[in-house]
Amino acid sequence: MQSAQLATIDPLNTQIPTIQTGSSGKAMTLNREPGPYDSVLIVSAGLILLLLLLAGVASAVFLEPYGHAYTPSTSPITTTTTTTTTTLPAETKAKQHGVQLRQVNPHADENGETEGGIDIIAVHGLDTRSPDTWEFKMEDGHNVNWLQDKDMLPAEVSNTRIFTCDWPAELFETLDAEEDTIQELALRLLAGIQARPSTTKNQRSYKDRPILFVASCLGGIILAKALVMAKNEYLPIRNATRGILFLATPFRGTSFEDVARWAEPGLRTCASIRGRRVASLLGWAKSSTFDLTRLVNVFTQLCNNKNGEGYKVLTFYETGYTNLPAKVPLLSYLLPPSKKQLVSKSSAILDCVPNPLPLKRTHVLMNKFRGPKADDLDYKLVVDKVLAFLEDIRKGTPLEQANTWIREEHYNKKKLEIERLSGDLLPMDQCYINLALIETLRENNSKHKSEDHSLQPSPFSLASRLMVETPHEDSQIELSKLFTPRRQADGQMKEARRILIRGRAGVGKTTLCKKIVHDFIEKEMWQYRFASVLWVPLRNLKTWDGPKYGMTEMLRHIYLQQRPDDASLARALQQHVEDPMSRGNLFILDGLDEVSELLDKQRNPSQFDFLIGLLNQTNVIITTRPHVSLPHDFHKPDLELETIGFRPDQVEEYLKAVTVTTPMIFKKIQSFLQKSPLMRSLVRIPIQLDALCTIWDETLENGRHLETMTQVYQAITERLWKKDIKRLRESQPHLQALSISETESRVEAEIRMLEFLAFSGMHTNLIEFHLAHRDAAFKFIGPKEAREESLPVYETLGRLSFLRTSDGSADPATRSHHFLHLTFQEYFAAKYFVRIWTNEKTLRYFDPNNQRKGYREVSPKVFLGENKYTR
Structure with missing residues (x-):
């Protein structure tokens, strides 16, 4: 008896692979003679498989609306259905495993103006890649890429780099590797954006360059997830983001939900035949799930942040209809017509965007424009909004303007230079030598002492009185780790947020403040923790005689007096500082001893109340000389430290730095110090070491005594x-x-x-x-x-x-x-x-x-x- 294989013939004359049945993987032999219904069964099975394949093709086309599509260049774009035949992605199409950014206007770097410019980053949607997503196919066969072509967007923007961002967006995943979750895709996106190339002028400036995102369809969901997750090392990306334009992003799902009953089995069938699986990302495009709703809510809060850290956002939605069955031959005869917006208006808008804008085009064309502006009104609308966003970004919010002014006028390199007694200036990164910081938990000092008391230094020695003795190694704290959680006396781990640093005159307390500001700006120290650092030399409060004492007035007096709009900027800064929902601000209050008279509540009640409020900030570093007594209203610090003088090896390093061009003087000063134990102790205080270098001459070398x-x-x-x-x-x-x-x-x-x-x-x-x-x-x-x-x-x-x-x-x-x-x-x-x-x-x-x-x-x-x- 002749065995029979279950096989079908595609009515479109395309051979469909034989279906293997049975656990052995071979064709199952029918153990009976062919009956009258066998032909019907075979034809029925073939039709079912054909429908599944057609459904898969339709779904793939439905979910991959980014292939080349064109509209005759001589006719306006209308809302009528555009019928397009699109084949499945080729099997040879390589899977993209990472995120790649490509600058499409490379000549923008050649004019030298991108130093303080903006980066536009365009993110595509599901199952596509660049440049296909952004290309409009003209009737004559050539493609127009509105992001790249020199007569399109690059001609409209200046001082701006334009990047396309490709991420792993395949609809059909391979079976030889674990599938990326949306969290993993978001992290990949962050890593790729963070690794974008720097400008030719400044290798670090790219981290500070503002970013304007253009996100298409599901790419907007991945971007929203990435920005919500942008913390720690990726926080600079969140901070750099200034605006986002969403092109038909399905914040509440797509019309695919309406056809999922027949489309999903078809997709799985197509994927199975190709030895693949359907990507789980499809679930984020299908309907408004709990996870999607939650993501949109959190992202909306991020955009709508009232403290000045939010984003400028605009959403565009489609008005054209898409007829899914019409996209695939034969399927339009088997299924009734279904004209819908793939991403409806209600799905494409956000609550934080009061005025979303429509584009008169189908979903497939929401990210493609033929231009120019005179002929393509949708292109004009999108580009005009891009230009408006860029203008607002360059101007900045009042908070951004205030922070920029402080950074450029008060935290510039000149202000952070260390001026020697001789008047010579040394940049912070060249002259600073780390000061040792020791915990002043003196009740614990006994555990660091040697059992041999004969080895302990005398408490009456000059080094002890000057507080320049080298502390025990366990007591030293690195500057960058000041806010690292540490074990308390009760055994609990606690993160220090309020730190009091005492130090003798000339030991380098103000230099330490400059170092903190320098490293925060130049080395991004603590930027994952604080939005800004506000260095307040408390001596400046003595020159403040305003009608009242408050945070707004103080910020204006310290930082913004030279601005014509000082009042509005000070208010924006004050609102940000006092907003409990904003990312923390670190106050550095330098020189409490210099305003000790303001701590007298009886004599200066208004100033006292304000100063105490300032000292009791949540995140604060306070420097003072040791003798200052703190009032009862002062909240106890989490960590109390002392600055001490240079270690002997740091004295030598400092001498080398300031005598780099005169090595003989370095040797002579070293010889002088070896002969004078008194001076060896004195010069461990930085200002006194600098004084010795300043006054050094032959009279000292020849024996003038400095006792x-x-x-x-x-x-x-x-x-x-x-x-x-x-x-x-x-x-x-x-x-x-x-x-x-x-x-x-x-x-x-x-x-x-x-x-x-x-x-x-x-x-x-x-x-x-x-x-x-x-x-x-x-x-x-x-x-x-x-x-x-x-x-x-x-x-x-x-x-x-x-x-x-x-x-x-x-x-x-x-x-x-x-x-x-x-x-x-x-x-x-x-x-x-x-x-x-x-x-x-x-x-x-x-x-x-x-x-x-x-x-x-x-x-x-x-x-x-x-x-x-x-x-």
Whole structure:
């Protein structure tokens, strides 16, 4: 008896593979004679298989609307159904395993303008790739790619790079590997975007370049998932994203749900014949599932963020109808017509977009435009919106404008440079040497001590008193790990968010603040944790005399005074800082000891309340000298640290850095330090090490003794006066040949002026000196001392190495000044008091209530009696 194989013949004369039945994989032999119904069964089976195959073809066409489609270029695009025959993807089509970004306008980098520009990134949909997604096939056979062709979008945008982004979007997955989930696809997308090439000018600037996304169909869902997941190392992508244009993205599913009953079996049949499986991504395009609804809700919240971190979003929806059965021959005869929008208006819009825009085209053409703008009104509408988005992105939100201003005006390289006592400037990345940070949990120090007490240093040693001893290795904390969770005394792990750092004068507390700002901006330290860093030198609060004390007023005073729109920008910044839903902001409050008088609630109630609120911020680093007592209203810090001086090896590294061009001086200073244990301890404080390098000359090499810091500061001032006299007395000859005594005699008026300002400031808690203080200083030295060749007081102060100005951009006549370091103010104040005491003269210091003289007079004995217990 002859066996029979179950086989069918495609009515379109296409051989359909033989169906293998039975567990052996061979054709099953029929154990009976052919009956009258066998032919019917065979034909019926063939028809069923044919319908499944046709359904699969139709579904693939239905879900792959991105192949070449064209509309006659001479007729306008209408909403009538476009019938297109599209074949299944070729078996030879290679599976794309990763995400690839390709810049389609490479010449945009050649004009050198992309440094501060914007990146447009176009993301395709399901079962397609670039450039097919974006190409419009003209009737004459050539293709128009609106993202790439030089007469299309590239001609409209400037200072902008355009990328296409290909991601693994196959409808039919291979069976030899585990399928990617939507989470994995989103992470792939983030990794690909993060790896986009940098500009030719700056290898790092691409991370800061704003991004405008154009997302087509299901690509918009993958993009939304990626942005929701963009945290930690991918947070810069979320932060860089400024706007998104969605082209027919199915936020609530597609019309495929209506035909899924017959289409899905067909797809599975097609996939099975090809040795593949249907991608699970199909579920995200079919209907509004719980996961899709949840994703859309979270993404909408992300877009609609009121604190300035949201996105500018616009959705486009199709108005043309798609007739699925008409896309496949024969199927249109077997199934009734079904004209629908593949992605309906209700599915393509978002609640955060009040005015979505329609395009008069079918779904297949939502990402393809023939142009030009005069002939293709849909293209004009999309491109005009792209240009409007780019303009808004360049302008920025008020919050972005405020942050940009702070970064460019207050955190620029010049402001973050370290100025040596000599006046030389050193960039942060060249001169900074890490300061050691030690926990001040002194109750735990005993576990670090040696059992042999003879090895312990004396608590009365200079190193102990200066707090420059090298701490135990277990107590040192790296700067980058300040906010790393650490075990507390109760054994619980806790993340530090409020950190108090104490340190002696000159040990580098302000340098540490500059280092934090520098690394946050340049090295992205802590950017995954904080949206911004606000460095507030607390001394600036002393120059703030506004009608009320509040966060908005403080931000305006510290950062935005020079902006004409300072009030609106300060409000935007304040709203962001105080919004509990925003990503954290880190306050760096530098120099609490310099405003210690504001901690007196009885004398300064308004300022006290504001300062306490500032100190009690959720995320804050506070620096201060050790002696400051904190009020009861101050919330206990999570971590209390101390800055200590350089380690011996860091002293050597610093010396090498500042004497790189004079290696012989490096060797001589090293030899000098080896002979002087006192100086070895003193120079572990950074400012004193810099002072030694500044004053180094042959007199020190030949044995001049420096036994106290007073002698060190005397040597510094002598050398700085010799430098300054050339700027103060430019018309006088042979100034460089003057002795120290001759030099000081010629700048006696300037010395007395500095002493007056220093002492007045120490007595009245002044560290920033303004016009009134300059006028009082001029009256103090008297017209007899003000020689004819002397410069105006503001010009004189501007030429002194001992002073710095807080605002170099202001009018010289209105600038304020402060001593280059508080230790110099203390030195000149002490020198003034000793001179007056020794000569039994009258003390004079600034008195704002004395309008005639501008200063007060009192004997040093009376002054000492009144103030000896108040400081």
